[in-house]
Amino acid sequence: MTYHSNPTPPFVQRNTNTQSNTNTQSNTNTQGQVAPSGYHYMPDGSLMLNSEHTIDKHAALAQLIEGNKRFIQNLSVNRDLLNEAYTTRAIQTPIAIILSCIDSRSSADIIFDQGIGGVFSARIAGNIVNDDILGSMEFACAASTARVIMVLGHTSCGAINGAIDDVKLGNLTGLLDKIKPAVNSVLIPRNPVDRNSENPVFVSEVTRENVRLTMDNITNNSEVLRNLVNDGTIMIVGGVHNLSDGTIGYIG
Numbered sequence: 001m002t003y004h005s006n007p008t009p010p011f012v013q014r015n016t017n018t019q020s021n022t023n024t025q026s027n028t029n030t031q032g033q034v035a036p037s038g039y040h041y042m043p044d045g046s047l048m049l050n051s052e053h054t055i056d057k058h059a060a061l062a063q064l065i066e067g068n069k070r071f072i073q074n075l076s077v078n079r080d081l082l083n084e085a086y087t088t089r090a091i092q093t094p095i096a097i098i099l100s101c102i103d104s105r106s107s108a109d110i111i112f113d114q115g116i117g118g119v120f121s122a123r124i125a126g127n128i129v130n131d132d133i134l135g136s137m138e139f140a141c142a143a144s145t146a147r148v149i150m151v152l153g154h155t156s157c158g159a160i161n162g163a164i165d166d167v168k169l170g171n172l173t174g175l176l177d178k179i180k181p182a183v184n185s186v187l188i189p190r191n192p193v194d195r196n197s198e199n200p201v202f203v204s205e206v207t208r209e210n211v212r213l214t215m216d217n218i219t220n221n222s223e224v225l226r227n228l229v230n231d232g233t234i235m236i237v238g239g240v241h242n243l244s245d246g247t248i249g250y251i252g
């Protein structure tokens with residue numbers, strides 16, 4: 001088998017038109033350039049992903065939920081990953097972008113049973129957002145095919161525990177500061193003695209609140225994503241991954 005290096009298609013627009021637009025799309029542009037496989041040119045010369053490669057946000061979420069069900073039942077798809085690598089070499093059509101923690105036990109691709117090309121994975125300790133992660137989400141949803149943004153926290157999160165206990169360590173200190181609003185917005189227990197990482201109820205509430213605040217930060221700080229939510233193209237979903245059994249407790 002010969003592996004050709006295919007150029008990554010340039011910045012493209014996502015085709016939100018679910019109706020056939022065969023009257024206006026073309027495989028070549030006015031300069032005679034041939035569109036990459038899976039793409040077509042619009043009359044204005046822009047390159048657009050073919051509609052058969054995009055799916056609805058509800059279908060995308062259903063695929064993630066089904067993938068997690070397979071994982072927790074130990075029925076993950078027996079994948080030929082090398083073949084998946086080859087078949088996705090020229091075009092990727094991920095259904096979602098999942099923002100999860102860097103924790104080695106909380107890999108979104110695995111716990112949602114997605115193969116190569118299945119989802120965009122954004123990972124950072126404590127699954128918070130910053131400008132760069134928002135930009136990555138904008139690429140995933142506005143320039144590519146992601147229809148779901150999932151913010152995924154997890155149980156036994158060292159970043160959550162560190163923020164609760166006010167850990168200081170180099171650059172980590174600044175990252176944990178971004179989790180502090182979640183710590184501060186959980187008001188119970190009031191007694192400072194009980195507000196530490198040894199309190200499992202408090203830790204659980206902060207974990208959930210951190211996911212909620214991250215979801216809010218996405219729409220508050222990205223006009224691109226806010227518009228895609230408001231026009232119904234994408235949805236933002238939260239969840240907490242239980243490390244013990246692989247289940248997801250969905251939020252909102």
Ligand SMILES: [Zn+2]
Binds near residue numbers: 101102103156158159
């Ligand atoms: Zn974590």
